[in-house]
Amino acid sequence: MINLPELFPALYCRCEHNDKGSVRFLHCDYPISISIAEYEFIYNLVRENYLHAGYEVATGTGLSSIAFAEALRDSNQFGYILTVDSYVEEAENSCNSYFGKSSVIRDSKGFNAIRTALNELGLREYVDLNIGRSPEDVGSIVESREAFDYVFIDAQHTTDALIADLTAIAPHILKDGFVLIHDAHCFDMETINGKCGELFGNVPRPAPNCGLDRRGYNLHYLKVKK
Numbered sequence: 001m002i003n004l005p006e007l008f009p010a011l012y013c014r015c016e017h018n019d020k021g022s023v024r025f026l027h028c029d030y031p032i033s034i035s036i037a038e039y040e041f042i043y044n045l046v047r048e049n050y051l052h053a054g055y056e057v058a059t060g061t062g063l064s065s066i067a068f069a070e071a072l073r074d075s076n077q078f079g080y081i082l083t084v085d086s087y088v089e090e091a092e093n094s095c096n097s098y099f100g101k102s103s104v105i106r107d108s109k110g111f112n113a114i115r116t117a118l119n120e121l122g123l124r125e126y127v128d129l130n131i132g133r134s135p136e137d138v139g140s141i142v143e144s145r146e147a148f149d150y151v152f153i154d155a156q157h158t159t160d161a162l163i164a165d166l167t168a169i170a171p172h173i174l175k176d177g178f179v180l181i182h183d184a185h186c187f188d189m190e191t192i193n194g195k196c197g198e199l200f201g202n203v204p205r206p207a208p209n210c211g212l213d214r215r216g217y218n219l220h221y222l223k224v225k226k
């Protein structure tokens with residue numbers, strides 16, 4: 001597996017000064033990536049379940065996409081992850097001041113930094129980078145794609161926004177695929193569990209080692225049953 005703490009500062013990111021080992025861009029404080037433990041969880045989930053068609057909102061620093069891409073490469077598996085971001089957090093340099101706005105930033109430094117990093121890592125062919133907003137742009141972005149066996153949601157952290165993100169992608173997820181929800185503590189999980197039961201026939205549970213009290217940011221996941 002990529003040695004992230006050594007590699008990312010050299011590419012375009014700095015490591016956060018906490019034990020979770022998240023990364024950020026050099027030019028702004030937000031977005032903040034998934035943790036190293038969550039990277040490992042995604043990497044192992046993809047390899048153990050032979051996943052090959054990923055969808056993600058949102059790209060952020062690119063780290064969560066890179067976890068999926070690296071797993072594909074290391075298992076010699078054909079596939080890719082389609083990732084979308086409006087780059088609004090970077091523009092606002094905040095993880096919540098953009099709530100209620102629908103900006104899409106088309107000339108962000110972050111987008112170019114991720115593309116460069118993917119090229120340097122030799123992972124460019126596994127990641128389809130998209131600029132857009134969920135849920136409004138999801139239909140046109142995933143149109144004519146095969147259904148996904150992996151969905152990772154880490155965009156606007158409100159219960160209503162998460163429900164909108166899940167609902168937009170639900171028709172495009174395969175049975176037996178996986179849905180991952182980052183930062184579960186930010187949501188009304190009773191409401192989210194009800195929605196997931198309705199959409200996927202299952203409810204999310206905590207990913208091992210990825211709780212707030214451990215090495216993650218409360219990553220939850222479920223296997224799609226319908």
Ligand SMILES: C[S@@+](CC[C@H](N)C(=O)[O-])C[C@H]1O[C@@H](n2cnc3c(N)ncnc32)[C@H](O)[C@@H]1O
Binds near residue numbers: 034058134
């Ligand atoms: C916490 S970060 C994602 C971190 C990413 N998973 C990583 O590992 O670096 C959240 C991202 O969601 C994006 N975002 C927020 N609301 C969005 C929306 N409605 N559609 C698309 N992207 C959105 C923000 O611009 C930000 O980059």
